[in-house]
Amino acid sequence: MQVFIATIAGQEAILREDESFHCTRVLRKKAGDKIVVINGRGFMSQAILTHLHDKKCVAVLDGSPLAGHHRHYFIHLCIAPTKHADRTEWMLEKCIELGLDAISFFTSGNSERVHLKHERMVKIAESAVKQSLQSTVPSISELVKFGDLLRLDGYDEKYIAHCNGGDKVDLKSLPFTDKRTIILIGPEGDFTPEEIPAAKAAGFKSLSLGENRLRTETAGLMVCAAAALR
Amino acid sequence: MQVFIATIAGQEAILREDESFHCTRVLRKKAGDKIVVINGRGFMSQAILTHLHDKKCVAVLDGSPLAGHHRHYFIHLCIAPTKHADRTEWMLEKCIELGLDAISFFTSGNSERVHLKHERMVKIAESAVKQSLQSTVPSISELVKFGDLLRLDGYDEKYIAHCNGGDKVDLKSLPFTDKRTIILIGPEGDFTPEEIPAAKAAGFKSLSLGENRLRTETAGLMVCAAAALR
Structure with missing residues (x-):
């Protein structure tokens, strides 16, 4: 097909x-x-x-429209592009196959990559949508600043995944279903010590992705898989 | 570290x-x-x-051994290498980061790739284990034939993920916890019409990975994510 x-x-x-x-x-x-x-x-x-x-x-x-797969959740992934662009591109393809509604790429204090080929990202996204027989192309932002993400609103559930200590919500326990969820994932060097409290002040809760140390792009995948599997 | x-x-x-x-x-x-x-x-x-x-x-x-992350499940993924080797290599890295105990690469009727650089796969696996702070390197088989997989025993749960119709168990409903689970994922062209009944006769149940059409390597990822998120 x-x-x-x-x-x-x-x-x-x-x-x-x-x-x-x-x-x-x-x-x-x-x-x-x-x-x-x-x-x-x-x-x-x-x-x-x-x-x-x-x-x-x-x-x-030819006939009536096909019933596209309707997702029962809305997931907005905000992720810092990895140092090597191919890791980000592979992740984008996989996240879309698994199910993703919006993705924002951002730079933060520890970002090693501060450029993004937006047009290329859109091409990869469109190709993954077609490959996986979906009908909606996710929204893909231009590269934004970390601070811009904190001003986004309209979400039921807001999380920041980081490697620092403290109380965290377990990814396994997120509801996803019927919720609009936004999740922030930092660059290779994680968020800076100033960024985490800034996100908390903006209503983001700390999120744990489990015991294994995950690469940035694997963290993105894990979040999309968790939503798809709920 | x-x-x-x-x-x-x-x-x-x-x-x-x-x-x-x-x-x-x-x-x-x-x-x-x-x-x-x-x-x-x-x-x-x-x-x-x-x-x-x-x-x-x-x-x-220096001091007592570190408590490595102990998994409460055992997952053996059997997957046909993709036509492009880089997709298989990327998947292997990601599956290990998410959590994987054994992986078997196999050829079946529709396989386009019938060679595997086993030594390179082991290197990728070791690197992913170290990166994700785990202590056990999964077992990685040489390339085997589909029929060999059907003779493996010692599993509590046995599944074959395919795109044909019929009754299927939903990935979301698999128990994983305290179980030894083996899952077969076919090549780009899926399993042949003969392979699916052969697997069923050997006790494998049909498995659905959801509504999106997933690439081979994404199916592998999804299975490991499902186990890690149970």
Whole structure:
């Protein structure tokens, strides 16, 4: 089942330019071939290709929309990009496969990486959404500052995962279901001693991810897996 | 906290040759430096370096053994190597960080990759164990055949994760705790129509990993995360 991102207008799906190129030049699809189209915002349908052009393919929707997988939780992961970009990219792909609604990349006091190829992240995200047969592309922020995250609101559950001591909520005990949850994960050197109390003052609770020392990107994966498995 | 693999003899830890090289030439440790030693089979202790040589470093154990993280489950993951080796390697690292006791790589009817660099896998595993502050290196098999897995015994729970229809047990409902669990995950093209009934005849139950279509390596991660989060 091959999935393409398209604009839906009535019964017609117009594949995005890059998707049209992929459809015609790489996959060499023909008129009459069945595909699946998504709009990236929750719509998914089977469709039949009617018009092929490497900049604009058109397909006609075939029957009623497919029931995309509806998640019973909303998870916003805020994570510092790792020193090596490939670790962040791999994590993004996996988190989306497991289930993720929004991701914010941020820099904090101990960040070693302060640049992010946002466009590349969006490409990876779209590809993972299609691969895993989902219909919604998560929101992916440009690189923001740690302080900006503390001003976000509209969440039921707010956590900061760090390696310092003190009372912590166990990841296993988070409710997730029917909640909007935001979780902050720091860079390789963890959050600074000033950042943790700042987050607490903004209503974030300390979160424990278990006994093993996890790399930044593994911590991100673990959080998405925990939500998906609740 | 830097961790090294060593042979323990009484109160002395003799670092393995490659670890000795890393200790002296890369990390440039000196006599008197504190390190952590593991034997890869559950023993962990702080130690003080006394003798440095790039082929043989010696350290003296410092106090009582550290209480390594004891898992309350045993998970044996059997997985077909992915077409691209880097995906398998990344998965191995992540599964070990999350918690894994044994991994078997196998070939089956739809396998695209039929070679495995076993020595490289062991290196990745050891590195992940040290990174995540664990003391036991999981058992890693050479590449075996699918049929060999069906003859393994000594498990309380046996599952095969596949994309075919039929009744399935949900990953979320697996007990894990105090159980020896073995889970089979197929290659990119899934198991063949003959392999699934063969596994069932050998006592494996069908397992569902959820609604999203997961890549092989993501399925492996999901299983280890589920065990760690139980």
